Amino acid sequence: MPKFISPVNPFAGVQVGYEEADYVVLGFPYDLTSTYRLGSRNAPNAIREASLNIETYSPRTGLFLENLKIRDLGDLEVSTLEDPFQQLTAVFKDVFNAGKFAVTLGGEHTLTHSTVKALPENVMLLVFDAHLDMRDVYEGRSFSHTTHLRRLTEEIDPNRLLMVGVRAIAMEELESARKRGIRYITSPQILKHGFNWTVRRIEEHFKKASSVYISFDMDVLDPSYAPAASNPEPEGLNPTFTLNLLEVLASRIPEVVGLDLVEFSPAYDNGVTAVLGAKIVFEVLCLVEAAGCRR
Ligand code: MN
Ligand code: MN
Numbered sequence: 357m358p359k360f361i362s363p364v365n366p367f368a369g370v371q372v373g374y375e376e377a378d379y380v381v382l383g384f385p386y387d388l389t390s391t392y393r394l395g396s397r398n399a400p401n402a403i404r405e406a407s408l409n410i411e412t413y414s415p416r417t418g419l420f421l422e423n424l425k426i427r428d429l430g431d432l433e434v435s436t437l438e439d440p441f442q443q444l445t446a447v448f449k450d451v452f453n454a455g456k457f458a459v460t461l462g463g464e465h466t467l468t469h470s471t472v473k474a475l476p477e478n479v480m481l482l483v484f485d486a487h488l489d490m491r492d493v494y495e496g497r498s499f500s501h502t503t504h505l506r507r508l509t510e511e512i513d514p515n516r517l518l519m520v521g522v523r524a525i526a527m528e529e530l531e532s533a534r535k536r537g538i539r540y541i542t543s544p545q546i547l548k549h550g551f552n553w554t555v556r557r558i559e560e561h562f563k564k565a566s567s568v569y570i571s572f573d574m575d576v577l578d579p580s581y582a583p584a585a586s587n588p589e590p591e592g593l594n595p596t597f598t599l600n601l602l603e604v605l606a607s608r609i610p611e612v613v614g615l616d617l618v619e620f621s622p623a624y625d626n627g628v629t630a631v632l633g634a635k636i637v638f639e640v641l642c643l644v645e646a647a648g649c650r651r
Pocket of ligand 2: 485486573575576
């Protein structure tokens with residue numbers, strides 16, 4: 357097992373032993389390829405702190421998060437590991453094979469490449485993001501938070517992926533996404549056509565899916581709700597709308613196997629992005645618990 361830094365404040369203040377846990381939280385404080393607003397390495401602890409200062413009641417499920425069996429492993433010690441991405445894949449595989457649901461707190465979005473690599477090929481991917489993250493090379497890097505989904509969809513079947521809330525696309529990304537049949541729904545489409553339309557589009561994509569992994573880039577939300585997204589983009593989604601979408605999906609997809617929450621830079625926060633990040637994790641865990649589809 358790689359080295360973890362124990363959390364001063366475990367997520368939501370609830371801790372059971374690893375063996376007993378149904379849900380495992382781990383931080384991946386890696387932000388070395390970030391652009392614009394740096395410092396997402398501090399997000400796991402900011403989210404943990406916020407998680408201690410909101411009620412654990414889930415209004416959608418009637419559950420209290422504090423009654424779920426959660427283990428916070430702490431943060432992977434990314435600065436001293438030779439290949440933190442490989443280590444993350446190894447840890448994620450262990451957690452997944454133990455039948456547990458893993459929540460990975462970033463850090464930047466590059467971590468999703470490592471968690472998805474740990475999953476079997478039949479797991480579909482639902483990515484919430486304002487961006488496609490599909491540039492070929494950016495600032496001389498072929499693997500960064502702006503290119504990681506290009507690399508991932510070159511390595512896995514791109515039909516596994518659906519992106520929701522997209523609105524910021526580079527010309528080269530648009531061309532390559534079209535050529536490769538990448539599927540995405542934009543936030544202006546969502547806001548124009550509404551909730552039921554969006555549910556239908558997502559369900560269409562996942563109708564044969566037995567299991568889905570969710571990656572949540574905080575910038576999918578409108579900057580008015582998530583002001584400290586690392587690369588904020590106007591015209592984003594509303595958190596209640598987004599959690600209501602997840603509520604419907606969690607009840608209809610046979611199994612949700614994991615979640616990551618990425619691209620939040622606490623230095624730019626007035627406190628509300630951290631609380632919202634914690635709340636999104638609370639609600640997703642309670643929705644998974646209520647649907648009985650936890651691993
Ligand atoms: Mn992203
Ligand atoms: Mn993004």
